[in-house]
């Protein structure tokens with residue numbers, strides 16, 4: 196009996212959806228703001244979701 200399961204969420208497993216983060220690099224700019232860089236998840240390229248194709252289980256020959 197085939198079991199129907201809802202499609203898996205495509206949230207990136209590497210970052211769990213938190214695809215980018217501001218990282219302080221120290222110091223402050225001339226306006227007194229913290230200097231930060233934005234780091235994107237290398238797996239999902241900062242999108243927070245995976246571009247996974249259909250599961251192999253869904254394909255039948």
Ligand SMILES: [Zn+2]
Pocket residue numbers: 207208209210211212213214236237238239240241242243244
């Ligand atoms: Zn990610």
